[in-house]
Amino acid sequence: MTVLNGEDEVVELCSDLIRIDSTNAGDNAGPGERAAAEYVAEKLAEVGLEPKILESDRGRANVIARIAGEDSSRDALLLHGHLDVVPFNPGDWTHHPLSGEIADGCVWGRGAVDMKNMDAMMLAVVRQRLSEGRRPPRDVVLAFTADEEAGGTYGAQWLSDKHPDLFEGCTEAISEVGGFSVSIDDARRLYLIQAAEKGIAWMRLTAKGRAGHGSMLNSENAITELAEAVGRIGRYEWPVRLTQTVTTFLTEISKTLELELDLDDAEATVAKLGPLARMIGATLRNTANPTMLEGGYKANVIPQSATAHVDGRFLPGYEEEFFETIDELLGPNVSREFVYHDIAIETGFDGALVRAMTDALLAEDPGALAVPYTLSGGTDLKAFSRLGMRGFGFSPLKLPAGLDFSGMFHGVDERVPVDSLRFGVRVLDRFLDGS
Structure with a gap:
């Protein structure tokens, strides 16, 4: 198998995912996530995994894959990301929201922030590690879900209700809306990790x-x-x-x-x-x-x-x-x-998983300070918490000072810096080694 470089791949993966229209207007009448799910499944199969595509309704597709760890007797870790995005008006955008265009050092398009950026980082890290023959310390389950933007009825909620066996052994999880930086000064950055x-x-x-x-x-x-x-x-x-x-x-x-x-x-x-x-x-x-x-x-x-x-x-x-x-x-x-x-959810900011996130950030950014915060919205973690998982928002991105990243969630001109994606791949790789 050809050895892959996740930092090189992540930008292309992100652009490809953005170009796939997976708009979710909440009416179950859109294009659905099937095309995006097939793309993800193909990328996972290329490195030896056996992903499952599960449809909860026509076109509402979810992808699940399990990576065997070095010690499968340990509790497993879930990495999850959603494939759907919110609607958009192309006339309001500098670059078409389905273009995945790379301009001004960023990947542009709907989902660049929420959350095809993290989907791409997950794929890039997994593909690199498996092409190198590196297994994680424990089993890792990958879930790419449908319908998060409308509450997860056809995605995480359905998976948790109908296929809980696919998450056997998973006690911890990471996903979106956390791990991004906010600059304090030239040398220091806060990394907000969602704990509630x-x-x-x-x-x-x-x-x-x-x-x-x-x-x-x-x-x-x-x-x-x-x-x-x-x-x-x-x-x-x-x-x-x-x-x-x-x-x-x-x-x-x-x-x-x-x-x-x-x-x-x-x-x-x-x-x-x-x-x-x-x-x-x-x-x-x-x-x-x-x-x-x-x-x-x-x-x-x-x-x-x-x-x-x-x-x-x-x-x-x-x-x-x-x-x-x-x-x-x-x-x-x-x-x-x-x-x-x-439901509302909250977990303490302590334990081995928090140390793994903090250590991975510090290794790539010595000016990092990881702090927990509460998300005013909601994610698929609500559904997975019902299976007994403790979860965090950890999609690590070192961002330029002054970039209003949180303001781009569901906003116009969504974009993610190329360097931030590459940083995220390095951090997630270190995190998996230490988790």
Whole structure:
């Protein structure tokens, strides 16, 4: 077998994956992930693995492969990445989002950040190691999933429910939205490793009233009831709740940046974090943002009902408080139902896996400081946690100072620096040796 170089391959792999349209609009009517899954499976088969492509529905394809480790009696490690991407408007982009173009030192396109970059790094590392005959210290399961961008119904959730045997022995996992750098100065960089995720509560609110003529008095106007409830929810100031992960993050970053930390006024510290403030600020409290409104069909008709949608996110340990508060804000005449509901998760920032991540980063960047943080969104880890896995967001990228990487998630002009991809391959290789 020809020995492969992961640093050389990763850019081409990333570009190839971006060029495959795997857009997921959440309606199960898009192109699906089949073409991307076949590409991944072919790349894994070329280095001797026997990947399985599993479809949960037509075109909704997942790829699973297991690499035998030097000691298969040890607990196994899961590396997982999703193959779907969110929709886009090509006219808004500098380079077409399906071009995978390499320009200005970056790979451009939808998925360059979320998360075909990590998919490519996983493939590049595995292909290099297997072409060199290097096995990991323990079994490694690779999962490339469908449907993460719509909650994982056809991907990680389905795999966990229908094929848990494929993850036998897996107790730990790594994947997206962590491990990327934020520059402190020329010599030091924070690497944010995701150790917790907020829970998700997408809710449909419904108010019912009495239909009637728009010119008449009506004390049971559904739109009025709904609008008042939406206003109460949208304006509510949720109290700060400091979780274990957030407290650790604030403590570490305050030491590093020599900031005065008052945990009774954590918002003051977060406000000093520049571009990080938006991302970290959302992890200090539960949130509930109204996102959609619908009611009525004619200007002179009072409708019988009206609906709204709210995107709710709750911190680990605060789900009960979240829903108690929401129900108080709704009032007696507005009901709620779930469009999508999933758990919050959190793990401690300690143990051998954390040391392996930290050591791998330091070996490639002596100015690295790894710190845990909470993700305000969600990932496939929620599904895999139900199989007993402890997981982290660790897609290592050393980024140029000033690049608003987090702002490119689901944004316009997604791009990842070529040098960052190569850095990620080196770090993941070291991480696997030490995991």
